Amino acid sequence: MTLDPWFEQSLESLKDNHLFRELPASWVGADVNFCSNDYLGLSKHPEMKRVAKEAIDQFGLGSSGSRLVSGNSKAHVELEKLLADWYGKEDALFFNSGYNAGVGVISAVSGEGVIFSDQYNHASLVDGCRLSKAETVVYEHANMAHLESLLKQHSERFPQWIVSETVFSMDGDKAPLNKLVELKKKYKASLLIDEAHAVGVYGDLGRGLAEELGLFNEIDLLLGMFGKALGSFGAFAVGDKPIITWILNKARSFIFTTAVPPLIAAANVKAIELVKGMKNERLSLRKKAEVFRDFLKALDFVTEGDDSPIIPLLVGDPENTLRLSKALKEEGIWVQAIRPPTVPKGMSRLRITLSLLHQEKEYQQFFTALKKVRGETCPSWDRPMRDMPQGASPSGACPA
Numbered sequence: 557m558t559l560d561p562w563f564e565q566s567l568e569s570l571k572d573n574h575l576f577r578e579l580p581a582s583w584v585g586a587d588v589n590f591c592s593n594d595y596l597g598l599s600k601h602p603e604m605k606r607v608a609k610e611a612i613d614q615f616g617l618g619s620s621g622s623r624l625v626s627g628n629s630k631a632h633v634e635l636e637k638l639l640a641d642w643y644g645k646e647d648a649l650f651f652n653s654g655y656n657a658g659v660g661v662i663s664a665v666s667g668e669g670v671i672f673s674d675q676y677n678h679a680s681l682v683d684g685c686r687l688s689k690a691e692t693v694v695y696e697h698a699n700m701a702h703l704e705s706l707l708k709q710h711s712e713r714f715p716q717w718i719v720s721e722t723v724f725s726m727d728g729d730k731a732p733l734n735k736l737v738e739l740k741k742k743y744k745a746s747l748l749i750d751e752a753h754a755v756g757v758y759g760d761l762g763r764g765l766a767e768e769l770g771l772f773n774e775i776d777l778l779l780g781m782f783g784k785a786l787g788s789f790g791a792f793a794v795g796d797k798p799i800i801t802w803i804l805n806k807a808r809s810f811i812f813t814t815a816v817p818p819l820i821a822a823a824n825v826k827a828i829e830l831v832k833g834m835k836n837e838r839l840s841l842r843k844k845a846e847v848f849r850d851f852l853k854a855l856d857f858v859t860e861g862d863d864s865p866i867i868p869l870l871v872g873d874p875e876n877t878l879r880l881s882k883a884l885k886e887e888g889i890w891v892q893a894i895r896p897p898t899v900p901k902g903m904s905r906l907r908i909t910l911s912l913l914h915q916e917k918e919y920q921q922f923f924t925a926l927k928k929v930r931g932e933t934c935p936s937w938d939r940p941m942r943d944m945p946q947g948a949s950p951s952g953a954c955p956a
C-alpha cells in the first residue's frame with residue numbers, strides 16, 4: 557500500500573505556515589495553567605468527585621444506548637428537570653457536548669428559513685449552519701447595523717433565527733444582547749444564544765449573560781455548557797416545550813449517539829447546585845479579569861473585552877504567537893497559541909484564561925515571565941494592533 561503524497565505535502569504546508577497542531581502533554585511538569593476553561597475550579601471540587609463516584613455505584617459506567625433507546629436514566633431526567641426549573645423555561649434537553657448541541661440544535665430549528673450568524677461564532681454553531689437546509693447569512697462581528705440591514709433584506713423566508721454567542725470564546729468580548737433582543741422583536745425573528753463561556757460567570761445565580769442583563773424572557777433558545785465553568789461535561793438547550801420537543805425529534809446529534817454516562821448527569825446536578833451559590837466568587841473572578849487586562853494594557857499589549865476571564869493577548873502572525881507561547885512555557889507558564897482557522901488571519905493570539913484555582917503568586921509569575929520573554933522574543937509587540945490596517949500583522953517586522 558502506498559500513502560497518497562497529498563497527506564505529507566499538506567502536513568508540510570501546515571508546518572511551513574506555522575499552523576500545524578499537535579497534542580500538548582499537559583500532565584508533564586508543574587506549569588501554571590493559564591488556558592483552562594475551568595474558571596471556577598469546579599472540575600476538582602470534592603463534592604463533584606463524591607457524587608460522581610456514588611453515581612458509578614448506582615448506575616455503572618456506560619449508558620448502554622442512545623437516550624431514545626436504552627440510554628435514558630433517572631439521572632438524565634432529573635438533570636433536565638432541574639435545568640428547566642433553574643432557567644424558568646418549559647423544557648430542557650441534555651446533550652453529549654456543546655459541539656453536539658450547536659450542530660444538532662441549529663440544523664433542527666432552522667428548517668428551510670434563514671439563519672443570521674455572527675462572524676465570530678464558534679465552530680459548533682458554524683457547522684450547525686452548514687448542516688442546515690436554511691440559508692445562512694453572516695453578519696460582521698457584533699455589528700448591529702449590519703445585522704439590521706440583512707434582516708430587512710430577508711423578510712420572506714421563515715423561520716428566521718439570529719444566532720450568537722454571548723461571551724465570545726476567543727475574544728472574551730460580549731455580544732450586544734440588548735440590541736439583539738430589540739432587533740429580533742422588530743423583525744419577528746427568533747434568538748438563539750450560546751452561553752458556553754457565560755454560564756457560571758455571569759448572573760446572580762450563574763445562569764449567564766441573559767440573566768445578568770435581565771433578558772431571560774426574550775431568549776427563544778439558550779445553549780449552555782457543562783464543560784467550562786461548571787467543571788464537568790455535556791451541554792444543554794432550554795426553551796419552550798414545542799421547540800425542545802422538536803429538537804428531541806429532529807436533532808441528529810442527539811438521536812444518533814450513545815447517551816452520556818449517567819454519572820456525568822448526576823455530577824452536573826451537583827455542579828448547578830454549587831454554581832448557584834458562587835456569586836461572590838464570580839464577582840471576584842471578573843474583578844481579577846479587569847485588573848489583568850489593565851496590567852496587559854499597561855505593558856502596551858493589545859487585548860479585548862472587559863471582565864470575562866477569557867483574555868486575548870493579540871500578537872498577529874502565527875509564528876510569533878507560537879514563539880511567545882513556547883517562551884512562556886519555558887518560564888513555567890502554560891498558555892496556548894490560538895491560530896487560524898480558529899481565529900481570522902492576522903489575528904493569532906494567546907488566549908489567556910483565569911481561574912479561581914490561581915493564587916496571587918501565580919499572577920505575579922505570569923507577569924514576571926511575560927516581561928522577561930517579550931523583549932527576547934519579539935520587540936515589535938509594543939506596537940498596538942488596533943492602529944494597523946485590517947489583517948495586518950503587528951509583528952511583521954519581528955526578526956525570525
Ligand SMILES: *Cc1c(COP(=O)(O)O)cnc(C)c1O
Binds near residue numbers: 653656658782783
Ligand atoms: C466550547 C464551546 C462549545 C463546545 O462545547 P463542548 O462541550 O466543549 O463541546 C460550543 N460553543 C462555544 C461558544 C464554546 O466555547
